[in-house]
Amino acid sequence: MVPGKTLIVVAGPTAIGKTALAIQLAKFFSTEIISADSRQFFREMEIGTAKPSKEELAEVKHYFINSHSISTLFSTGDFEVEALTLIQELFTKKDLLIMVGGSGLYLDAVCKGLDELPQTDLTIRKQLNEQFEREGITHIREQLRIRDPEYFNKTDQSNPQRMIRGLEFFLSTGSRLSSFHTKQVKERPFNIVKIALNTDRNKLYERINTRVDLMMQAGLLEEVRSLQPYQHLNALKTVGYSELFDYLEDKTTLASAVDKIKQNTRRFAKRQLTWFRRDDATKWFEPEQLPEIIEYIRQSVKSFKPGL
Structure with missing residues (x-):
């Protein structure tokens, strides 16, 4: 100190x-x-x-x-x-x-x-970004709410980047981003x-x-x-x-x-x-x-x- x-x-x-x-x-x-x-x-x-x-x-x-x-x-x-x-x-x-x-x-x-976070699969990120462009954020947001409710509730749910990041992390690692x-x-x-x-x-x-x-x-x-x-x-x-x-x-x-x-x-x-x-x-x-x-x-x- x-x-x-x-x-x-x-x-x-x-x-x-x-x-x-x-x-x-x-x-x-x-x-x-x-x-x-x-x-x-x-x-x-x-x-x-x-x-x-x-x-x-x-x-x-x-x-x-x-x-x-x-x-x-x-x-x-x-x-x-x-x-x-x-x-x-x-x-x-x-x-x-x-x-x-x-x-x-x-x-x-x-x-x-x-x-220190594990590496994520960039292919999954690309797929989620494409899904967002096609369908908007609603489905991605709902999947994140189910899979990592703690991160979902603490994060700006109107920010697609944050929503995609949370779901990308779960789909890539099988772990919740909130736990890190x-x-x-x-x-x-x-x-x-x-x-x-x-x-x-x-x-x-x-x-x-x-x-x-x-x-x-x-x-x-x-x-x-x-x-x-x-x-x-x-x-x-x-x-x-x-x-x-x-x-x-x-x-x-x-x-x-x-x-x-x-x-x-x-x-x-x-x-x-x-x-x-x-x-x-x-x-x-x-x-x-x-x-x-x-x-x-x-x-x-x-x-x-x-x-x-």
């Missing part, structure tokens, strides 16, 4: 206020932010991923925002390696860093490490303090619905239209984009597509909460509890310099 080096993890469901809190904490503790949001990596996806605004990015240095193209394959394992390398570098000048995101597997990759996830926790050479945000369910759902409306006002439909030539890429098979691609292909009305985005986002938030609640090391707060959060961090970190 490196004395005095601490990673503060800020987790929670989408639209709860993680970005705003992370920026407040980074400014208070004079540090920088590492994003662990699996969609905010991609520079072409701006509005639909709820990235920090230009003004927010100017307030505090962020990493892994707009760091990759949608055409680049960037896995959880890639993030683990790159994030740990960055953290090691940043700890040479900072004693405390903030990592924020709603992608539980990406946060776990840094905090706990990923298991962070089974063996790897020790990290720094302290980790985990906090998460939540609030009343109705209030959270109201936040989600409002955010979607604001995204549409900000030009989400135009953003999705500009990305139509790339909609086959895995990065774009996600909430907020898939539904509007359907509208642009005359499969649904715009009002129905927007309602579906809200519904799928609410479902995603429920799965995020299920994921984060399984970790007893996480301390939960309401979004407005900034003083309490700061005090909890100060009490949790034993080697602050005087005055913090």
